[in-house]
Amino acid sequence: MPLTSCVKKSFLQRFNYFLFGFGKQMRCRDAKVCSNRGVRVVLTDFHTNNRTDFLLGGPAFVGLAKPGMAQQLRRLGALSIQYKRIPCDYSDKNLSILVEEQSKKPSKLVIKFLYQGGQTDILAVDVAQVGSSDWRFMSRLHGPVWSTDRAPTGPLQFRAVVTGGYDGKWVWADKEVLPANWQPGQVYDTGARIDDVARESCLGCTRVDWEMKVA
Numbered sequence: 001m002p003l004t005s006c007v008k009k010s011f012l013q014r015f016n017y018f019l020f021g022f023g024k025q026m027r028c029r030d031a032k033v034c035s036n037r038g039v040r041v042v043l044t045d046f047h048t049n050n051r052t053d054f055l056l057g058g059p060a061f062v063g064l065a066k067p068g069m070a071q072q073l074r075r076l077g078a079l080s081i082q083y084k085r086i087p088c089d090y091s092d093k094n095l096s097i098l099v100e101e102q103s104k105k106p107s108k109l110v111i112k113f114l115y116q117g118g119q120t121d122i123l124a125v126d127v128a129q130v131g132s133s134d135w136r137f138m139s140r141l142h143g144p145v146w147s148t149d150r151a152p153t154g155p156l157q158f159r160a161v162v163t164g165g166y167d168g169k170w171v172w173a174d175k176e177v178l179p180a181n182w183q184p185g186q187v188y189d190t191g192a193r194i195d196d197v198a199r200e201s202c203l204g205c206t207r208v209d210w211e212m213k214v215a
Helices: 058-062 070-076
Strands: 004-008 023-028 039-042 052-057 081-086 096-099 109-114 122-129 136-142 145-148 156-164 167-172 187-189
Touching (some): 052 058, 109 122, 109 136
Antiparallel strands (some): 004 052, 023 081, 096 187, 109 145, 136 145
């Protein structure tokens, strides 16, 4: 069996590919084989499959099944699902930055945020040399991945606008995050933690209970 399986795009209630790092609780809608509880997942990357919006790893996919029904669920391949957003809990980890392999000194910097806790989205990211007020904005490539072709030299610090409540706030890493000799493939601790919960403004988004519906 493949290590990944799909859930159908046509049955998703609402999805924005920017919102990576978010926690989701999912359950499939075939009452014969699907558990009512479902599984918890974290969106980690962007995929280009034009049939589905979510691509689940094998353990998460079979976790959607009732006890003893994993094989039957695998045979279905693509599933109709329900999902809701839930907070991510990284209580033992700080927000961290992975320098992506596309980065190239001196000025090409591509980063991915890791361990983004709470129920939040990062809306804007700036980078500056430590001790400088020359903040340079970064552009979102997709999800938690941001880039700039104008990265400063020297040790770098970061700041970001993060959703919290119904508004946003600045989160600062008030120290050196990337050393002057930063390297692609390495993970660096920002020293900051995010645990806010962004409030949904759309009707029904904050529902705790689900109802099973026939697809």
